[in-house]
Amino acid sequence: xxxNILLVWLFLASTLLQNNLSYGQSFYMKAGGQYNIxxxxxxxxxxxxxxxxxxTINWDNPDxxxxxxxxxxxxAGYSFNDLLSFEIGxxxxxxxxxxxxxxxxxxxxxxxxxxxxxxxxxxxxxxxxSRTLNKSALDLKLFAGIxxxxxxxxxxxxxxxxxxxxxxxxxxxxxxxMEYLYSLSPVxxxxxxxxxxxxxxxxEHARRVAYSPDIANPYICFNEIDxxxxxxxxxxxxxxxxxxxxxxxxxxxxxxTLKANSFYFGIGVKYTxxxxxxx
Amino acid sequence: xxKISIIITLFALSRLLNAQFYIRAETGYMFSTxxxxxxxxxxxxxxxxxxxxxxxxxxxxxxxxxxGYNLNSLFSIELSGSTxxxxxxxxxxxxPDLSSSYNLSINGFFGDIKYQSNIFQLAPQxxxxxxxxxxxxxxxxxxxxxxxxxxHKLDYTDWNFDGSKFIPLQTYQEVEYTTDLNVGIRSYIxxxxxxxSSLSFCMNLVSxxxxxxxxxxxxxxxxxDGADHLGDLTSPIIKSxxxxxxxxxxxxxxxxxxxxxxxxxxxx
Numbered sequence: 001x002x003x004n005i006l007l008v009w010l011f012l013a014s015t016l017l018q019n020n021l022s023y024g025q026s027f028y029m030k031a032g033g034q035y036n037i038x039x040x041x042x043x044x045x046x047x048x049x050x051x052x053x054x055x056t057i058n059w060d061n062p063d064x065x066x067x068x069x070x071x072x073x074x075x076a077g078y079s080f081n082d083l084l085s086f087e088i089g090x091x092x093x094x095x096x097x098x099x100x101x102x103x104x105x106x107x108x109x110x111x112x113x114x115x116x117x118x119x120x121x122x123x124x125x126x127x128x129x130s131r132t133l134n135k136s137a138l139d140l141k142l143f144a145g146i147x148x149x150x151x152x153x154x155x156x157x158x159x160x161x162x163x164x165x166x167x168x169x170x171x172x173x174x175x176x177x178m179e180y181l182y183s184l185s186p187v188x189x190x191x192x193x194x195x196x197x198x199x200x201x202x203x204e205h206a207r208r209v210a211y212s213p214d215i216a217n218p219y220i221c222f223n224e225i226d227x228x229x230x231x232x233x234x235x236x237x238x239x240x241x242x243x244x245x246x247x248x249x250x251x252x253x254x255x256x257t258l259k260a261n262s263f264y265f266g267i268g269v270k271y272t273x274x275x276x277x278x279x
Numbered sequence: 280x281x282k283i284s285i286i287i288t289l290f291a292l293s294r295l296l297n298a299q300f301y302i303r304a305e306t307g308y309m310f311s312t313x314x315x316x317x318x319x320x321x322x323x324x325x326x327x328x329x330x331x332x333x334x335x336x337x338x339x340x341x342x343x344x345x346x347g348y349n350l351n352s353l354f355s356i357e358l359s360g361s362t363x364x365x366x367x368x369x370x371x372x373x374x375p376d377l378s379s380s381y382n383l384s385i386n387g388f389f390g391d392i393k394y395q396s397n398i399f400q401l402a403p404q405x406x407x408x409x410x411x412x413x414x415x416x417x418x419x420x421x422x423x424x425x426x427x428x429x430x431h432k433l434d435y436t437d438w439n440f441d442g443s444k445f446i447p448l449q450t451y452q453e454v455e456y457t458t459d460l461n462v463g464i465r466s467y468i469x470x471x472x473x474x475x476s477s478l479s480f481c482m483n484l485v486s487x488x489x490x491x492x493x494x495x496x497x498x499x500x501x502x503x504d505g506a507d508h509l510g511d512l513t514s515p516i517i518k519s520x521x522x523x524x525x526x527x528x529x530x531x532x533x534x535x536x537x538x539x540x541x542x543x544x545x546x547x
Contacts, residue, residue, distance in 0.1 A: 261312070
């Protein structure tokens with residue numbers, strides 16, 4: 001029922017807006033998909049410890065990025081004139097490169113791997129500058145927005161594993177790009193685009209959501225982790241070379257930002273709500 | 280076949296007759312987008328404190344000179360060369376006194392580090408520009424060749440245990456690192472305002488992404504308690520640690536400058 005009301009509201013709103021447009025002004029909607037390739041990599045962040053059954057696992061990787069993957073974009077925009085438009089996009093991103101093996105592999109160490117499941121939902125306001133070229137057009141796009149990021153990480157060594165889920169927290173995105181649009185009809189255009197996208201996400205809290213039944217003493221590990229800016233006078237005790245705090249309370253670790261910098265390219269379709277000439 | 284080649288060449292050259300050369304000089308401020316962070320832990324009895332040090336390689340004031348060529352009303356090619364000034368920064372932690380407490384332990388670096396990253400970049404780029412009266416909007420992208428030579432000046436207290444107590448050794452070290460030539464990506468989006476047929480003001484949002492491998496380090500100075508001990512080292516050369524010694528120089532920032540058209544003819 002609510003869905004029907006929303007559809008009727010959208011239809012009425014678009015009809016009213018369409019009838020009140022001046023020359024050169026128009027509303028439009030776009031839908032498309034993009035593929036992202038990382039342009040910068042970093043050492044793999046250690047958001048938690050993974051030392052099951054006393055093993056010291058090597059799971060470092062100096063060439064890590066979660067920026068590789070697909071994103072889907074839905075956009076609503078308004079053209080003020082032939083040159084300038086404003087739009088708001090909703091983007092969903094999921095990484096496709098998930099598995100990172102220990103690198104370099106040490107001959108006399110236990111080498112493991114991690115699986116990263118990263119999703120990002122972002123609202124992206126953008127300014128568009130256009131240039132019309134006969135049946136086609138070129139757009140320059142500058143965007144910045146905020147969103148929510150969702151991360152799950154699984155660390156594995158042979159049959160042993162631990163999986164942590166990170167609370168959704170705010171991520172920041174900015175970038176710019178270019179679109180080439182080709183008119184199929186006065187209201188429908190196909191477009192291809194390319195550009196640079198930067199997303200930064202800093203986890204604040206994580207929970208251990210699963211661990212291998214083969215782990216002998218899971219209760220000595222932390223079930224929760226809080227990420228903070230400063231650690232001062234943290235209470236605990238040395239156990240061997242490690243400083244251990246009370247495992248009944250969340251582990252405290254320094255915050256680390258997950259950076260996703262990518263070059264994107266994609267394809268999509270644009271539908272423009274034009275003014276009826278008879279009105 | 281030869282005639283066709285000549286016709287194609289002449290056609291290409293005729294397209295270039297609409298072109299013009301320009302130079303652009305810019306400066307601004309670039310921020311490191313991937314600062315390196317290291318942690319040091321100090322534990323006194325049952326209490327631990329974690330110190331974080333941040334290294335902002337690639338941050339500083341860029342001096343950029345670009346030489347460009349308008350292919351037509353829509354596209355240009357340009358070559359940008361740049362270096363950084365004001366790229367010296369300092370990061371430090373408190374220095375624990377191991378001689379004052381028997382239940383104190385430390386892990387990591389404690390002291391002061393002054394570092395300077397000199398970077399040199401060369402970026403051939405394809406530029407797309409939209410001209411609208413006196414305003415031109417630009418977007419550009421291309422490979423970015425970056426090489427760096429950066430120095431670390433470390434001032435710290437080394438501790439020597441003589442069997443009964445810790446003896447502090449005030450240590451000063453200067454290390455110079457050289458990186459390989461890395462090929463990354465540089466892009467910008469910007470706006471030009473034309474004052475006259477030959478002069479424009481420009482402002483750009485610039486991003487570049489480079490990660491260089493440190494290929495060599497050399498200890499240039501090594502003093503203990505004010506006395507030179509460089510000769511005591513087995514070798515002042517520090518070997519590269521392969522992929523684990525990569526340094527991220529990625530940066531983003533705003534630049535402003537002037538663009539001079541070398542011929543007083545504007546392509547529209």
